[in-house]
Amino acid sequence: MNELLNVNEQRDNDELDYNQVITSEWTQLIATTSQKSFNLLRTISEQKASDFADKFYSYMLKDQEASLFLSSQQVHDRLHGSMSKWIADILTNTGEHLADLINHQKKIGQIHARIGIPVDLVERGARRLKWHLYEDIAQVAEDKALCFDAMRFASISMDIAIEIMSKTYSQSHDLAAKNEESYRLFSILENASMERERQNASLLNWENAFIFSVATGTPLSSIQDLSDSEFGLWFNHKGKSSFSNIQGIRTIASIITETDEYIRGYSTTALLTQQDYAPLLKAVRSKIYKINMLLGSLFDEVQKLESGKDTLTLLLNRRFLPTILRHEISLAMHSSTPLSIAMIDIDHFKTVNDTYGHAAGDNILKRIAEVLYESTRNSDYVFRYGGEEFMIVLIETPKVAAHTIIERLRKKIQDHPIHLQNGESITMTISAGIAVYSGHPDYECLIKAADDALYQAKANGRNRIEYAQEE
Incomplete structure (x- = not known):
């Protein structure tokens, strides 16, 4: 000291x-x-x-x-x-x-x-x-x-x-x-082995969906690109910044691109016969296997993660917020992809905390944090911003889609009472403000816009969502 x-x-x-x-x-x-x-x-x-x-x-x-x-x-x-x-x-x-x-x-x-x-x-x-x-x-x-x-x-x-x-x-x-x-x-998140399993499952889900689509005669043009899949989004927004092995990252990125281009070039309109799709499935499976092997070796290199979690909710704390928002705004700026953030506040939390005690308040915070985390994509970021306030960074998400996601969260929290240790149940609600990246390079402007929208939602009666004013 x-x-x-x-x-x-x-x-x-x-x-x-x-x-x-x-x-x-x-x-x-x-x-x-x-x-x-x-x-x-x-x-x-x-x-x-x-x-x-x-x-x-x-x-x-x-x-x-x-x-x-x-x-x-x-x-x-x-x-x-x-x-x-x-x-x-x-x-x-x-x-x-x-x-x-x-x-x-x-x-x-x-x-x-x-x-x-x-x-x-x-x-x-x-x-x-x-x-x-x-x-x-x-x-x-x-x-x-x-x-x-x-x-x-x-x-x-x-x-x-x-x-x-x-x-x-x-x-x-x-x-x-x-x-x-x-x-x-830190960005491998809570647990390296858990994150490895999640991403292996995401990659396997895409492969299974691809095999099923090919086997049932679905045109290849309608099959989701690997780069746009849940695994692809995670890798682009989180995976690339998580590992020190640059060559391994580049190889996985190259294989993802090769996979998408291979499928597009194979056939985009004609229905495939069994004779046609056998070599296609074999090639794609080989590429997915290589990605799995490379990803496993990258996770093996992760031995120690520095603390960046909120100890109560296990969500990200604000320590890495500037790093993450700089990274995401840079991606949005250079690739012209949408980016939205939502500021969320638990309505009347202080009153509930004073009435039922801090233990009940902590239980409510943990339960709502679980809902936020479990209801967002692997590629999104969920922060405990402070007190009873949370932030969600919704990558590659335009305004309407952001509203749909946050509205689903609002309704889920409202419709599921939280059970307290004393046997009582209490219905909680949230207010939210949404801001969409509009080209301004300073992430603090985006945060302020979402925060102002949240203030407006609370002023307009709470348990609602408001958009930031567009300039």
């Missing part, structure tokens, strides 16, 4: 030292800049800050990687105003609110890290802003000395701001990397 406290104290001291250095350098820059330069930069920021933001986005949206983070209309609408204000704050900084300005750069760096924006994109954008800024300064400065002084202040101020962002980004990114590694170890 003392060692941990010493590490935290050292980190705080390092941060304090850095703040003092940055404050000193920025203060010195301000002191050596003429009032004429500040007047010129203030005029430019008032007249051109919005134009600079337009040019910034026009330039960055041409970059394929940058467009992933900036193409969303709501991001553009929000960031345009924020960018204009940031430019004005940097150019007109005379030291009066320097501490607030430094803290704001740290906050921006944390957001960039949370979203996963590469540092080189930030630096490229800053370079482009300087380009346009220097052009305007050169046009309006009355002499070379003023031009140089204004450019010097603007350039170094932007460099300091970007440095602060980058340092904070690096710290947040390192912490995220540690959490991702911990999650990789």
